[in-house]
Amino acid sequence: MNDPTTCRLIVDVVIAVTLVELLVLAAWRAATGQGAAAVDLVANLAAGLCLLGALRSVLAGAGWPACALWLAAAGVAHTLDLVRRWPARSDQSSSTGEDVARAASSPFQ
Numbered sequence: 001m002n003d004p005t006t007c008r009l010i011v012d013v014v015i016a017v018t019l020v021e022l023l024v025l026a027a028w029r030a031a032t033g034q035g036a037a038a039v040d041l042v043a044n045l046a047a048g049l050c051l052l053g054a055l056r057s058v059l060a061g062a063g064w065p066a067c068a069l070w071l072a073a074a075g076v077a078h079t080l081d082l083v084r085r086w087p088a089r090s091d092q093s094s095s096t097g098e099d100v101a102r103a104a105s106s107p108f109q
Contacts, residue, residue, distance in 0.1 A: 008059045015052050018045055043081040050074035 022045050029035040036044075054070035 004059050004061075008056060011052055011056045011059060015049060015056070018049055018052070021045070040081070040084055043077055043084055046077035047074050047081055050077055 022041060025035055025041055026038055029038065029041075050070050050073040054067045054074065057066040057070055
């Protein structure tokens with residue numbers, strides 16, 4: 001597994017599978033109206049694809065600027081994904097029991 005060509009091929013296969021996943025999920029959404037919206041799918045999968053692009057560029061022997069660009073793009077996509085998922089803050093100054101329960105079960109503590 002130390003062969004760079006084999007490693008690049010594996011990354012290419014993962015990229016292809018991820019792109020097929022995007023197409024299948026978008027088709028499912030179009031056919032049934034269920035599932036994530038297209039912008040949510042793209043933001044989520046783009047972050048992972050950009051990380052794979054960074055890995056692929058390193059395995060291909062590209063310089064650090066190429067890897068840095070892929071990582072920056074992954075950060076932008078990840079930020080977009082978080083902004084889309086983060087619940088809107090309510091204008092109420094006091095917390096309800098539901099808010100407290102949700103905060104207690106949050107993985108971000």
